[in-house]
């Protein structure tokens with residue numbers, strides 16, 4: 001069998017509180033290849049923490065434990081801070097909701113992309129510039145030279161997001177985690193960025209983990225969907241068969257979706273039930 005891209009078993013993230021450690025991610029497991037995995041769940045269900053844990057970005061006092069955390073043949077649990085840094089950007093990258101938090105506001109876009117490259121590949125300056133410009137073009141930016149010279153605040157939200165994707169992809173990672181990458185964008189730009197991600201995933205053969213609140217969007221875009229509720233994966237679905245969902249939380253989400261049948265009627269609101277966690 002081909003080696004999976006990512007193997008996670010029993011990943012748990014806890015934070016200390018006066019009344020003892022509180023888990024915010026509980027026993028998360030995922031084995032994936034170069035496919036598109038969606039992670040959905042309500043606010044606070046642990047989606048971002050899971051992503052951060054997979055990339056070694058949980059800061060103390062948060063604590064990460066796992067039986068397995070492996071990217072291709074590399075065991076990540078034993079990595080030093082320096083090892084994690086080398087991994088991120090080279091083999092794995094993360095795109096965040098708002099490029100403002102990920103792009104450095106006082107550096108030009110081109111320099112930021114080149115910096116990522118310089119960390120990982122000993123190539124000449126001229127070649128770095130060419131690679132950065134080519135990457136900006138690859139993410140659908142028509143005037144790469146202008147964007148290359150721009151500061152983040154000079155770009156629109158959609159352009160900033162594209163620049164961020166370019167920065168993440170320039171070192172050819174195998175795994176990309178996108179945490180609400182489009183929620184700050186308007187509908188049209190959102191579609192464009194999703195289509196771009198789709199093309200990049202297909203062309204470059206990446207594995208993608210897409211985190212979102214938006215179940216229909218994730219279902220359209222991904223192959224498999226993990227549903228998280230209060231720190232746990234409560235259901236794993238084939239994106240083509242959402243109707244097969246059995247967990248009440250997922251069924252509740254589905255019932256809240258507008259459809260021709262519900263048009264003109266009030267949508268049901270979702271209430272929670274403590275017994276869901278046990279399911």
Ligand SMILES: Nc1ncnc2c1ncn2[C@@H]1O[C@H](COP(=O)(O)OP(=O)(O)OP(=O)(O)O)[C@@H](O)[C@H]1O
Pocket residue numbers: 015024041042043044045046047048049050062213
């Ligand atoms: N530094 C921290 N210390 C303690 N608890 C934290 C810390 N950061 C996050 N948490 C808790 O971890 C839980 C999971 O948070 P996480 O950010 O993963 O949720 P999420 O599913 O990404 O939510 P959203 O959809 O709002 O982004 C939340 O209950 C949050 O309060």
Ligand SMILES: [Mg+2]
Pocket residue numbers: 047048049179
């Ligand atoms: Mg989040």
